[in-house]
Amino acid sequence: MSATRVCALSELEQDSAIRVEVNGVAIAVVRDSNDEVHAIGDVCTHGDISLAEGFVDGDTIECWAHGSAFSLRSGKPLNLPAYEPVPVYAVTIEGDDVLIDPAVLKEL
Template sequence: MPASTSEPSLVCAETELRTGHPIRKVIDGQAILIVRDDTGVIRAVDDTCTHAEISLADGFIEGRTVECWAHGARFDLATGQALTLPADRPLTTRRIEVHDGMIYVA
């Protein structure tokens, strides 16, 4: 799915985001997962597994993937692509901006 085009919203300070430890934020009524992957890149995707209504922020981050803790579906954090069943639909990716040490998500 394409990245969102809405105005960016402040999420947190860059120093609050640790590698492999996702943060869940609700922005304009939508739950978003924000994480720094193993390569140091900050990623943001919708936080709800497309297979079931489950928060991915409670799942497992490995490399640039997130795995749903409930049923094991894995998603690519860069593209949103569903990598394993039971999920067969991608996550929506979100645009990240960093200004003056603050992280913003659209």
């Protein structure tokens, strides 16, 4: 599988996230406070809630429903009630295109 264009970099506002789907995989694409772009599994591991609807703060995203925050770098939950990490995918920026391959997990 190869990387797929999911959005334009210019579509991502700082400290915000959008939900995309690539080959049936739901992914939250997030632009953090440092203008870095991250791609993580979009479903909170505590409940079936879209993380893209959550709150971005620094390099974390918080699930709006129960307050679990996840590291955008590692996918690890930073507080309860979630205790399982979400997958983190490699992101490639080419010009204004944001590309993600859901088969390629980011190396930590």
